[in-house]
Amino acid sequence: MLDIRWIRDNPEALDAALKKRGAEPESASLIKLDEERRAHIARVQEAQTRRNAASKEIGAAMGAGETEKAELLKAEVGELKAFLAAAEDVERELDARLRDALARIPNVPLDDVPVGPDEDANVELRQTGEKRQFNFQPKEHFELGEALGQMDFETAAKMSGARFTLVSGGLARLERALGQFMLDLHTTEHGYTEVNPPLLVRDDAMFGTGQLPKFSEDLFATARSGEPRYADDELAGLAFSNVMNAYGVDDFPQIEVFREMERLRAERQPSSRLWMVPTAEVPLTNIVREAIIDHDYLPRRYTALTPCFRSEAGSAGRDTRGYLRQHQFYKVELVSVTDAESSLDELERMTKCAETVLERLGLHFRTMVLSTGDMGFGARKTHDIEVWLPGQGAYREISSCSVCGDFQARRMNARYRVEGEKQTRFVHTLNGSGVAMGRALIAVMETYQQEDGSIAVPDALKPYMGAIDVITA
Structure with missing residues (x-):
């Protein structure tokens, strides 16, 4: 597997290496996946910062007798906590998407390897x-x-x-x-x-x-009788795809997305495939x-x-x-x-x-x-x-x-x-x-x-x- 940091710094080198192997360029799509993952991490960090600030503001509002403001802040903190509770799973799914994409990219040939199609x-x-x-x-x-x-x-x-x-x-x-x-x-x-x-x-x-x-x-695989077709990691990818198709990446903060992902996660079964x-x-x-x-x-x-x-x-x-x-x-x-x-x-x-x-x-x-x-x-x-x-x-x-x-x-x-x-x-x-x-x-x-x-x-x-x-x- 290649290092995404190297790909970010050397997109042209990756695409040139893939061309030598007769493959299509991949740097743009990989960098896009990485940017989605990093953007989500940034949203999580912002939510954590806002949750901590709002928690302090609740105490200040209550001390000043601003009950209505305090209740609004409590509601905001509750939404932020719900987002953060589900955000870890979303981050895992985004990591899995990037990892799966990287896992399908072949190695970079050394410079002295002869270039040719076959x-x-x-x-x-x-x-x-x-x-x-x-x-x-x-x-x-x-x-x-x-x-x-x-x-x-x-x-x-x-x-x-x-x-x-x-x-x-x-x-x-x-x-x-x-x-x-x-x-x-x-x-x-x-x-x-x-x-x-x-x-x-x-x-x-x-x-x-x-x-x-x-x-x-x-490959040849073995499994116990009645084994589910997909292993846990494959189902994770299917679950993520279903969520993406239903909601789109821009709607990630919506709590319905996280509930759907939790439902799909609960349906997974561990695989004993060897x-x-x-x-x-x-x-x-x-x-x-x-x-x-x-x-x-x-x-x-x-x-x-x-x-x-x-x-x-x-x-x-x-x-x-x-x-x-x-x-x-x-x-x-x-x-x-x-x-x-x-x-x-x-x-x-x-x-x-x-x-x-x-x-x-x-x-x-x-x-x-x-x-x-x-x-x-x-x-x-x-x-x-x-x-x-x-x-x-x-x-x-x-x-x-x-x-x-x-x-x-x-x-x-x-x-x-x-x-x-x-x-x-x-x-x-x-x-x-x-x-x-x-x-x-x-x-x-x-x-x-x-x-x-x-x-x-x-x-x-x-x-x-x-x-x-x-x-x-």
Whole structure:
């Protein structure tokens, strides 16, 4: 989330950044919302001042025998008290409107990020390793997996629908080996702390890393039977909209507005909805939520191997065959929490950690810097690692490493304190795949396939595979 004070001071810079991302200007509407909120706060302060003055005037009027004047003043004080009693709720609603609007604004790209509308504007940084040369026509992973009898898309579809796969036998063990290998590498050589986090999280956790409110359709949620459709914060927004439509902002001081808002508030029900994590970035980053960390304890680095759940709402028709784009998949995630000065160096470090996984597996890949139009919502800069898939004859993304600056920290109120300073600062957060296990499995299958359809096990994975050197039908 961006700082409204920065937006007030730099409206042109915000709109220029949004233009780079292919978005419409937003500074004017955000500043207007902020002015409404600040105007209401000013009215509250004026009402408090007038209430205090009128209370004193009541005593003076009664002392002077001016009974009628005293009664008028008492009536005025009563109206002011009613206004102030409801004004706190109105302020919360105005704060919520501004916060919701800010929550939908993407992060500001760094100056060195290439400007462009989509992936065609991405820039290659380097290539690593060599493409394997085959003396036969390499097959795609789903052809290999089905021929081995260890990738079953039809049975999975009967149980769960499209974009689910039943992986078994040697391929299931190979995928598990990939996860164990990655975790061992990141914890023993790269200094990450392994975490086994919750897979179900609350709205606040999703909001903190930027999945909510903008990307709710890309997520899976759970709820108890009979759960109301809207959570409390959503109903708050609906209630405020109803009041605004009925009365308009100029009529805020009218007591009927506050009574209507109280009635709507009373109808809300608390939500027990939990979200299934789309990536372990969510729980790992939220470890520092609402915390103040001593500067000496930074950076913090976390890793986790978890299942991930995504609805793939925006991917209709894309990668419908095979194991490449699934509703449920496994990934080793990397998260770093740093101070403001170290975050860009940490991005380079994190990218190298992910690259090392592919180097050890003997896979060919290239590293890209994403353009402003292809970059994620919360990122200031992103490196994508794209692995070569011989069966497809194409590069496919296997890891994304992003620096978010203090964008997520503001949403989570995650801060650090430098020794000797009273003022706290927002931490900087980074996240990356270290790497996606399903896509790593695809890359290993296609790169290490043999002419007879078997799969050779890479040397780095042999310690995790028992005596299995080759996966056969």
